[in-house]
Amino acid sequence: MAKNNSRSAVAAYEELTAGINIVKKQVVLIPLLNATRIEYDTEHRFVSKKGWIACSAYGRIYVHPTRRANPEFWAKVLSIGLICLGFAMIRRREPQILWELACLLTAEQFCNPLKIGKTPEILLHIPHIVPNGGEEKLFQDFVTEGVDTRLVTWAESWPGIGKNFFIDEYKSDLAIAEWKSRFADGIASGVGVAIRIASGEDIAPDEIFQVNYRGDTLAKKAKRWFMNNYPLLGALAASFDIEQNPMQCQRYNIHIAAIDVGAQRIWINSAAGLNEEQTLFVLAHELLHAGLNHSSRCQGRDPFLWNAACDFIVNSWLLEMNIGSPPNIGMLYDPEFINLSAEEIYDFLARNIRYARKLATLSGRQGQPDIIRENTIGNTGFTDAEAYCRRALARGMNVAIQGNRGTLPVGLIEEIKTLSQPPIPWDVRLAQWFDEHFPPPERPRSYAKPSRRQSATPDIPRPAPKIPLEETRKARVFGVVLDTSGSMEPQLLGKALGAIASYSLARDVFAVRLISCDAIAFDHGWVIPENLLERYSVRGRGGTILQPGVDQLNLLVKRGEFPDKGPLLIITDGLCENDINIPFTHAFILPEGRYLPFRSRGEVFNIK
Incomplete structure (x- = not known):
């Protein structure tokens, strides 16, 4: 038996x-x-x-x-x-x-x-x-x-x-x-084999069945989880490569994780010993940095303090959404900061610098941000990669809300919606500035000259437009102080002067007082707007001191050759002296990503 x-x-x-x-x-x-x-x-x-x-x-x-x-x-x-x-x-x-x-x-x-x-x-x-x-x-x-x-x-x-x-x-x-x-992977492999066979390729039987699942790391599994199961961050996760080489992480002093939005890469140090839940938390943390454009929103602030302020906000949202668990070294979290914006938290940290310097981001080192910004000088504006991240996060939010895929923090929803509203372009803001200072001139009509008559009503005389007084036309002027130092790019000069000329012509500006500055000021006299559209030679290309150009306009005011209140446009790259005394109504035109070394009382337009 x-x-x-x-x-x-x-x-x-x-x-x-x-x-x-x-x-x-x-x-x-x-x-x-x-x-x-x-x-x-x-x-x-x-x-x-x-x-x-x-x-x-x-x-x-x-x-x-x-x-x-x-x-x-x-x-x-x-x-x-x-x-x-x-x-x-x-x-x-x-x-x-x-x-x-x-x-x-x-x-x-x-x-x-x-x-x-x-x-x-x-x-x-x-x-x-x-x-x-x-x-x-x-x-x-x-x-x-x-x-x-x-x-x-x-x-x-x-x-x-x-x-x-x-x-x-x-x-x-x-x-x-x-x-x-x-x-x-199996379905994709099956489709691939079917396509190869349909194309007439001879495939050996052993090759057809030789399919092995690749042993992915925890970081790649976490990335795939977001792509398959979490629509808010799925599209963002798909657009980033993950670097886990400990030697590369050591090169950038990354003990746990960091992100470079421009390179579309996330570093997660495989030697950090993160488990599955901690890897989910860390990856979501870095993806939110990208989607909320924290890198470009630094806007001249201290990079580490800004990074820490953003971490307080992001970590509180991740805890509320219950995504993974924080790493063993801890995280930046304070219940008192929950209802504050990143800008408000930054101001608090800037006032308490001793407290702030003891903080550590996910890079794992005190005083070092986990947002890597390559070539930051001259490239601190919003990039195309960040624009994509911003749109991907907004689309993910819509899918998550419409598909009833859980609830999202109110603060996160508000911030995503705010970022989704594009800022007013610089040229539109400049046009509004011209409208404010040069409203359309009134066109008085008079019966003193022969009046017009319409063929439909020949018995009714019509008033004729009255030519504005010469004094009124000549009063529509403004000044331009042009930074012609060696650091100014010709493309910036051309784009700024072209915009000024076109808006001046559209608003019946009589003339522009043009002064170029490098180490000293050069007065080009009154220039009609049409001449600014042509090839125009400038003088200078040395150092950068803008105060002599403003002083030159002050002398013209004393001689009665320039209005005492301006207005004045200053075109510069921001690499100038730390303080300028400007008695006129004024505005600055700077390239995107550059900042003035002082607080401006006038508007600032950033040209892309």
Whole structure:
């Protein structure tokens, strides 16, 4: 009798092995199969004596130890179990039997077109249509509308009466993303093989089935989790490369993590010892830095203090959204800062510098930001990469809200919406400045000259436009102090003078008093706006001192050659003296990303 049992067990093993080999011929399922461990449930803990299989969220499929079945039957049963793993269906939902039934029907529907094996007669069921919503919609229908008891009996037949087909749940969201990613890799590989075959390429059988799942690091798994499961940050995560080389991280003094938006790269030091939840938190932290444009919003502030202020805000939002857990070194978080903006927190840190210098960002070092800004001099404006990040975060927020994918902090929503509103372009603001100082001149009409008559009403005289007085026309003037030092780019000079000339012509400006400055001032006299549009030679190209140009206009005021209140436009790159005494109504035109070394009382227009 024992000899017969031994032969039966050997035959069952051979049949199961043959069934596994059939599954291995299906490219779509190979990554899942390679990550799965098939075990005999010899003690019938999970599979009853009349059952077939049971699935664990940890990648184990328990099978009946002595069941005799055709290899085609085993192939079909194992494939459905693998598909349940690939769709990350294994979890607890009450009533559990209805959830398992919905998942089995959905997995079977996906498996049937693949034509893997055959369904055992005992596992055949009455026809049932799976709706578009998949297992979730099917489960809700079963709960609200009821289900045929024959389908319930069919679901119980897989593990056997009294057992659950799904044994346990996933430990973390990363585990779910990992199984989904394996399934996606298999589907992509299957499509790739099909395309190669359709194109007429000869592929050896061994090459078709040689598909291995790449062992990704925790950081790449976290990136994939955001792409698959978290729409708010999914598009952002997809646009960044992850660098984990400890030598590269050491080069930039990165102990834990940092981000460079311009290079579209996130550094996560693999030597930091982060676990799955901490990796999720750190990656989300860096992605929010990118999406909220914290790098460019520094705007001349101390980089570390600004970074720390942004960290206080970002970390409080991540805790509220319950994304992962902070790293072991801790994080910047203070409940008193929850309702404050990053600018307000920055002001607090700037006033308490001793306290601020003790803080540490995710770079892991005190006083060092985790926002890396390459080539910051002359390139501190918003970049194209940041514009993409801003749009990606806004789209992700809309998807998350419309899809009911959890709630988001109010402060985060408000900040994303604020950033989504584009600032007024510099040329529009400059036009508004001209409108303020040069309103359209009044056109008085008079009957003193021969009046116009319309052909429709020849008996009614019409007043003729009166030519403005010469004094009124000559009063529409302003001054321009032009920085012609060696640091000024010709493109900036051309664009600024072109804008000034076009707006002056549109607003009937009589003339412009042009003064160029480097180390000394050069008075070019009155220049009509049309001449500024032509090729114009400037003098200077030495050092930068703007005060002599302003003083030159003061002398003209004393001689009655220039209005005592201006207005005045100053075109410079910001590399000038630390203080300028300007008695006129004035405004500055600077290239984007440059700043004045003092607080300006007038408006500042930044040219792109």
